[in-house]
Amino acid sequence: MPEGTDYAALIAGHDRVIKMINAGESGLPVLTQLLRLVQPAIGAASLAWVEFAPTGGRVIAATGAAEGTVGRPLPAADPATVCLLSGPPLRGVRVDRIPGTLADELARRGLRRMIVARAEIGGLTVGSLHALYPDGDPDDTSQHAVLGYVASCIAHMYGDQTGLPVHGDGPVVAALADxxxxxxxxxxxxxxxxxxxxxxxxxxxxxxxxxxxxxxxxxxxxxxxxxxxxxxxxxxxxxxxxxxxxxxxxxxxITDQQRRDHERDLFVAVTSHELRTPVTVIKGYADTLTDHWESLSDDDRRQAARIIGQRANELARLVDRLLTAATEDRPGGEPAAPFDLAEALRVAVGDLPADVRHRIVLDLPADLPKALGDRHSLATVLTELSTNAGKYSLPGTPIEVSATAKEGMVSFRVADRGIGIRPEHVERAFDRFWQGESGDRRRYPGAGLGLYLVRQIVEQQNGWVSLRPRVGGGTVAEVRLPRG
Missing domain, CATH: 3.30.450.20 (PAS domain)
Incomplete structure (x- = not known):
């Protein structure tokens, strides 16, 4: 062992490393050569470099008595890993004070003390350099200085990402992802x-x-x-x-995971609640027809069949909404194209459920400009807004559908004279599964999906939709689309 650090050997070896780099070599070969020249210069029995990744550390290069440790993992939760990452970035450590099996492995190789130098970039630990010694004189301050300098050189190699890190394909990571x-x-x-x-x-x-x-x-x-x-x-x-x-x-x-778990539980709860009513009604009338066909009049049979058909349509629409809302990324539908908004609204009104269609009052100007979007999806938007208006207003009261154009946009409004909407709810109403009422106090059925889907559809067409209280009572829903 030299008396102190052999700076002449260190400089000569450093020159060889520079020539390797200039010749185009990088990564592990350069790192290994660097350890081989530093080991004798600082009188160490061996040197080892531990690279850290999200799952922990691994010895990827070693010299001398520690060569047999190459490939050894140091798991993130291993007490030895925690110990080596604790304390100052440059320090001396007695091997017998390292917890776990690592101390025994080093002792069997005759190694009793080490100098540890952590390599960091922007506060992130990319690895640690270990100079190992048998029992002997206390650490020399020059050995600490040289090891710290070499660790910083290796950190620069990781920063340049020239063949390093060996494990992992992304940018330099901290010792642990957690x-x-x-x-x-x-x-x-x-x-x-x-x-x-x-x-x-x-x-x-x-x-x-x-x-x-x-x-x-x-x-x-x-x-x-x-x-x-x-x-x-x-x-x-x-x-x-x-x-x-x-x-x-x-x-x-785990915030995102908690949100997904909550939405899954809410989806199951809402689905089971909302499917129960139409299924129960359909089953009830079907059983009545089966068990009492002969005793029922023709009018009773037609009425039962009409209700079964009506509830089946509601069920199909509900299932469609549930399946659509269960998917974060909805398909984009047809490409945007200019279309006659007034004519599209008239056609869509004709396809509304009868109890809603009879309440619609249309006010569409003859000179309404064309809109730019997906005409076919407009029927879904109008259906959701109109049935929502009908649900929250008294039977027989009008549902007004009007349209206008200004400032490069074409818009239509669906207004009712029902219970209205509280100002603090005009945005929350578009949240998936949101209900103005909850629990057993709910007076109005629904899955809380209609307005959510409306916003998804409209915003995919570079438009937007909003709610506001109607002057005199009720609610106004307004959809704005770009001009065609």
Whole structure:
């Protein structure tokens, strides 16, 4: 072992690495050559480089007594991984103080102490460089300085992404994709990785040496916790072996998953509730016809068949809406084309359910410009808006359909004289499954899908739809489309 760092050998070896790079070599061969020249220059028994990816670390290059460790994984939750990522980015470590089986593996190779230098880019750990020594003199300050410098050189190699990282096909990642914290017996944070700062919005400076900012689940258990800003975290924890009673906590943002789970449960609940009524009515009248056909008059039979047909149409429409709303990305339909909005509205009114059609009052100007969009989807839009108006107004009251054009847009309105809409609900009414009333107090049936689908259809045609209270009572729904 040289007395101190052999700077002459270091400079000569560095020159060889530069020639490799100039010759077009990169990645692992250059990294391995760099370790081979640094090892004797700093008097180490071996050097090892650990690359970190979202799932943890892996030894990808090593020299000397540690060559047999190449390929060894260091899982994210492994106590040795947590230990090596803790503390200052450049420090000396006694091997016997590393928890887990790694210490035994190194001791069997006669390695008793190491210098660890973490390589970071923008606060993200990409790997760590380890100089390993047998029992001997305390660490030389020059050895620390050289190892820190070499680790920064390797970090630049990762930043350039010239053949590195070896594992993973994306940009440089932090040591862990999930947030990770190590806490002591008082639940004060001792380690806070970059992903933890990103997930929580709390930088390490605000988290270290302070209480964990969320509940600590029992070891081996999973806890879903809602943050004050409404986001959800999934937390797990485990004990770290060795003295100090430390706990490691991992967490990830599951807000999107919670939303999907909630919408799935809501979809099932709404579907079962809304399908039950028409199915019950159809079954009831079908049973009546089957069991009492001979005793029923022709008028009774026709009435039962009419109701079965009416309810079957409602059921088909409801199923269509449920299936459409269950898909986040609706098909785009026909390409946008100019069409006669007034004529399209007249045709669509003729296809409305009879109880709604008889209440429609049309007010369409003769000189209404053409609209640009999908004419066929207009029938669905008018059906949803008109049936909605009919549902929330008294039978027999008019439902007014009018149209106008201004400022490069063509619009039509569906107005009723019903219970109206509260100003705070004019946007929420377009949310999927939203109901103005809930539970057993609901007076008006429906799946809460009609207005949601209307907005989806209209906005796909570069238009927009809005609701507002009608002067004198009731609601006005207005659809605006580009001029054709």
């Amino acid at each position: 947030g990770l914290a190590v806490v002591d017996r008082e639940h004060h944070v001792r380690l806070w990785n970059p992903a933890a700062a990103q997930v929580t919005g709390r930088p390490a400076g605000e988290a270290l040496n302070r209480p964990l900012p969320f509940p600590l689940p029992p070891p081996g258990q999973v806890l879903d916790h809602r943050l004050p800003d409404g986001r959800w975290l999934r937390l797990t924890s485990g004990e770290l072996p060795g003295p100090g009673a430390l706990r490691v906590v991992t967490f990830r943002d």
